[in-house]
Amino acid sequence: MPRAYDVVIVGGGHGGAQAAALLRQSGFEGTVAIIGDEPEPPYERPPLSKEYLAGEKPFDRILLRPRVFWSDRGIELLTGTRVTAIDPLTRTVAANGDTIGYGHLIWAAGGQPRRLSCEGHALAGVLTVRTKADADAMKAAMDRVDAAVVVGGGYIGLEAAAVLSKFGKKVTVLEAQSRVLARVAGEPLSRFYEAEHRAHGVDIRLNAQLRRILGTDGSVSGAQLADGEVIPCQLVVVGIGILPSVAPLIAAGAAGTNGVDVDAYCRTSLPDVYAIGDCAAHVNMYMDGQRIRLESVQNANDQAATAVKAILGTPAPYTATPWFWSNQYDLRLQTLGLSTGHDDFVIRGDPATRSFSVIYFRGGRIVALDCVNATRDYVQGRKLVEAGATVDRARIADTTNALKDLLTAA
Amino acid sequence: MPTLIVTTLDGTEHRVEGVTGRPVMEIIRDNGFTDMLALCGGARSCATCHVYVGPDQLALLPDMSEDENELLDSSSHRKINSRLSCQIVFNGALDGLHVTIAPED
């Protein structure tokens, strides 16, 4: 007889761990298993490019739950186990040669870092930042590295650059676009972070094309740009996004082109199969109803709650407000809403003071805020984003107006 | 051994070991209480680690930062003795500290 659980969760990251914990917290008494391919119990991913990488927090402090939690709550935690196939007819998954049955399946497999394909991509010292193993590899390399090249000026790449430069490494960031954070933020924020990194000695190269990675004895020795310039380095950190891990779902017939499609209750097109977190392409009300994937702790947690409610027979659609944070140097960025596709923005406060916010509009409505060392705006701006408020630009730019007063006056 | 007293959402009181140098949020989480989300892991960005501190013990704690104060304002359950537990670092002088997990917003 194959093993079977009432709920099988694939992926023991932020979404999967929260789904299991919530099932128990909601009084669910059925059997629950988390099948995850990493060797560790569920842990927090954000510190991998922040405090964990910097050695400020040991691993046990970034565990999402204590090690004994899972067995204490009757949650079977199968670590180091990869699900390779799903059969929706027999309601089973295949993992490490086993067949495991499910009543409900929650797919929370996140994504795999996109890798380089250029010459030299497989050299020792070319690393990504997604797992503890990745961060450990970078920490281990730290001692023998003088210079590092970070490919990709997104949040993770920039956070890694900040940590590396803090450790005295000569860091070069290669960004293919004309500004860093181009995919996730507006120009003022990009320019601010470029200037901050440069002030910390990081060489930010925009419109930069990596041609190949050079090696000596199998290890990285440099990065060559399209124009022929060679930047000597012993470490290449690749931060160019993720590819959602959904192959077994799609092979089983689930709909999806970029990740797996889910409805407002996190249901895939396969019966009793849910998907949450980084891999779930959902219609987001903060993106004018476009289908998107969101890569954030907020989204993983809130979608876990959505899937669990649906499984427990108390469905409620996913409507959570997106939020995110990023820490670089002494800069605390907090974002609310989604700025993608904005057609206008206002800067509130003076970036030169290193405390300011960028407020984004789409079609005249406030859709997002990026707040740098400006927690008050982050807290008070939430209602403006949730209401899609249409506040006058001059009034919102004027820092003598508290954001919380602008909604009622709008 | 210094003690931290935690009251969970159902009103039950639990006594756990207080670990010097650790944020109270981590002590609560590491004892397996699920009532508290602490979503940002102590990055001072979520306010989901909100607790009420024993009113007579407030004076034992260092003043809150402006950020903590602002974040607490995001909760409709804020009281005079509200704190973010990720911002309170436990130490021997806090032996017997009593925190009550605040309801989620």
Ligand SMILES: Cc1cc2nc3c(=O)[nH]c(=O)nc-3n(C[C@H](O)[C@H](O)[C@H](O)COP(=O)(O)OP(=O)(O)OC[C@H]3O[C@@H](n4cnc5c(N)ncnc54)[C@H](O)[C@@H]3O)c2cc1C
């Ligand atoms: C370095 C870094 C920094 C970040 N910083 C922030 C931040 O500051 N703020 C923020 O909000 N978000 C941040 N994020 C994003 C956030 O961590 C993710 O959005 C979140 O982890 C998504 O949760 P998830 O459950 O969807 O996926 P994950 O947490 O990635 O978990 C998925 C798990 O499933 C496993 N898995 C995959 N395929 C299989 C399979 N077939 N079988 C079994 N197991 C499988 C994976 O190995 C992984 O363990 C950061 C991410 C990274 C990598």
Ligand code: FES
């Ligand atoms: S854990 Fe997020 S603010 Fe305390």
